[in-house]
Amino acid sequence: MKKLLAMLLFGVLVISVAGCAKEAPEKEGSAGGEGENYTMTLITMDSMDEHWLKVKNGAEAAAAELGNIKVVFDAPQTKVDATVQAQLVENAIVNKSDAILLAALDKEALKPVVEKAKEAGIPVILVDSGVSTENYDAFLSTDNAAAAELAADNLAELIGKTGKIAIINAQAGAGTTMTRENAFRDRIESQYPDIEIVGVQYSDGDKQKALNYATDYMTQYPDLVGIYACNEGSTVGVGNAVDQAGKSDSIHVVGFDFSADVKGLIEKGAIKASMVQNPYVMGYEGIKAASTVVSGGQVSVKDIDTGVTVATKDNLADIK
Amino acid sequence: MSELVGKIQSKSLFDSKTKQFFSTISGLFILIIIFSLNNENFLTTANLLNVAVQTTPILLIAMGQTYVLITGGIDLSIGSNIALAGVTAAIFMKAGIPIPIAMLLGLGVTAGVGVLNGVMIAYGKLPPFIVTLGTMTTVRGITLTMTQGIPISGLPEAFNNIGIAKTLGIPNPIFIMVIFAVIFGFILSKTRTGRYTYALGSNFEAARLSGVNAHMTLIKVYMFSGILAGVAGLVMAARIISAPPTAGMGYELDAVASSVIGGASTMGGEGAIFGTVVGAFIIGVLRNGLNLMGVSPFIQQIVIGVVIIAAVFFDKLRHSK
Missing domain, CATH: 3.40.50.2300 (Response regulator)
Incomplete structure (x- = not known):
């Protein structure tokens, strides 16, 4: 009896879900005008x-x-x-x-x-x-490589082409963000010999993790002058870290992507530039x-x- | 005779607890010593406060998970509840509701998710793993729907203060962490609800037959976990002045790790808030210290994994003796 009831309930659920799914195309069909x-x-x-x-x-x-x-x-x-x-x-x-x-x-x-x-x-x-x-x-x-090179040039300009910088990337192993990290590195190493990249951390795009990593970098390197972040979550986390440490003037953040959070931090001056894709x-x-x-x-x-x-x-x- | 056996058992139980107390806390001190010898920036007030702030969300959720683990269950919905509390409170704040009320509404919703978990587990007799796996996905979906996938930003300055402002030189999240640790430590060790929680995990049927209100206790325990996840979610949102629907993904596993490093058993019946505090700080110190030492993030994951297994392994060794 119980089994029957359960199956019945399941049946009703499936039918109602199927019903919902069906609705959309029908509407579309009636709305479609001339042509294909x-x-x-x-x-x-x-x-x-x-x-x-x-x-x-x-x-x-x-x-x-x-x-x-x-x-x-x-x-x-x-x-x-x-x-x-x-x-x-x-x-x-x-x-x-x-x-x-x-x-x-x-x-x-x-x-x-x-x-x-x-x-x-x-x-x-x-x-x-x-x-x-x-x-x-x-x-x-x-072209993520070109964008990362642009980010490198921007950050280098901001810090006067010298000093220690750190990278907060998103996922290790994801093609897009790894390209952003590697192309940035290559550009810095080949064009700006006085800039030292002290390390990279992977935030998985989690703003809290990015905030924590950036804070730890600032603790570890009191003379840090710049941080490069490779996606939206990392950029927001890093921006907040710098803002909360009151170091917006001494540490320049260049990030990637755009959102209301990124916008707010740029307005505050905690993020100096962000590479916005389209x-x-x-x-x-x-x-x-x-x-x-x-x-x-x-x-x-x-x-x-x-x-x-x-x-x-x-x-x-x-x-x- | 049986009295004597009882005495011996209770004495050895006491001993094992004391030993556990010393082994976990000495583990933490060893880490602190290693890191301070390796890096001059580690043992500074600024960094230690920073470690405490970074550990706050982990500890909050780990305390809830400890209650749940003691009953022999697990709560996988914690990470999703973190996002739900932040997003709910943020939506109300944006609508002009006063901040404290918006925060309470956020906590109310996650407490509700906890109650729902508890009811399904207690009355529905469904396995906790499955129930909370279901609510984990459902709650994440609800949160994403509420926000259309976009973080809620532009929250009031006063809310941000909860996450970053300092009182007497100490960041506010630390006060929140201490207050909740005291409250939930007290409930677990000194109240009837606490004793019932242990009784359920040791032997559910025996506890039920001997008059423990098993259903009510289970519901309370999952509600605690929901509330604590909500508090963590609010603190996290306050720190970044933004409530992303994706917050807290995978954090439930940090909560399990802190609890078991602190001596809680996934089989139920064992665990204590003090141990969990130490467990959470071991993870927090480990992450911070390895960052300061410049250890590759890939190696860090290996180290943390090994620490979790080693902690449980030594715990098991001690028990089998």
Whole structure:
């Protein structure tokens, strides 16, 4: 009896969930105007980082402009491993999505499914992070190495090209942030011989951890003059650490990415500059590129650098 | 005869507790000595206060986890509760609710999650691991939904003061940590709720049959863990004047580590707030000291992992003797 009840309840749950899921496409069908309608699946690394939400906003804005595109945002809830993301790509193939926009967590692990999608005739647009295959239609990303070099030049300028600096990175082993660390290092070592990088710590993008690591660096090196942070969480943590230590004047922070928190700290002077990517452009141009491809056209340039903007106190108002 | 056995047992129990007390605290002192010999900046007032501030969230959540571990359970929802408390309080603050009330509302919500955990475990007879695994994911999802994935920033200056301002030269989080450690240490060692907590972990059926209100005690214990996670979440949000929905990920494991280093048993029946305080500080000192020594962050993870296993291993050795 109990078992029956449980199964019944489960059945009701499944039906109601399925009902919810069904609702969306029906609405879309009735709203669709003339011409063909396309469903495009956007798969990012997770669905909570502001960065990905901006990609999504850009994609949705482009879809709204074009009018005949529906964007399905299908990202893992939290940071996961690449196999979960590969399953999402497979789902999109099975659901006969008209195009797939993918920010790959792992360039090797996602290669087979990207190729599978292409075999199934589905255009693949890569955004933010690539896959090690030539079999894609367009790749929109920040040239992270170039951005990191720009960050190095900015920090070097701020500290008068001499002194001790520390690095707070996000995830050890993640392609994007490791590029930001390594390109920064190479630039400092080759161009600014009087700057010494005393060490690197990995905050996992956790603001508390970044704050703690930065505080420990300031304790360990009282003569520290600069800190470079490689993503939003690290930048906010480091900015707060410097602000709380009252060292905004003596320690220059150059970070990466943008958010309300980063903005506040730049206003306060605790962060001197932040390399702001253009995730909105990635999503926006990504959908535009996908639209070109699905309607039989070709993208003129396959690999597109969406660039960075250096956010400082002076241009804060212009950054979105 | 049986009285004599009882006496011997209680005496040896006392001895093992004393030994444990000395072994954990001496572990902490050995670490402190090693680090002060290695780095001149370690044993400075500024750095020690800094270590205490860095350890505050870990200790708060570890005390809740200790209660739960003593009953033979586990609370995996702690990390998510950290984010929930911060985000809830932040939303109310942004809506113009006075800061203390907004903070209490944040704590109320995480206490509610704790009660829910307790009810499902006590009345639903579901395994704590599964129940709190479920609430861990659910609460994280709710927090992300509440914020649309974006941190809530621009919180009032006065809230920030709770996290960074100093009273009599000591940062406020340290006072919060001490007050809660005293309260929860007292409840566990001196009150009926505390004794019931141990009784449940030693032998649940026996405790229930001998009149312990098992259900109510379990609910209270999980509620304590929810509240303490909430306090940690508020302190963390106050330190960075921002409430990210992603705060506290994986922190529940730091809580388990501090508790077991401090002598709590994952099998239930054992643990004490004092031990947990030492356990949390061992982790805090270890992280800070290794940072100051410039030890690679990769090696640090190895060291901390080894310390956790070694602490439990020595504890086990002592028990088998």
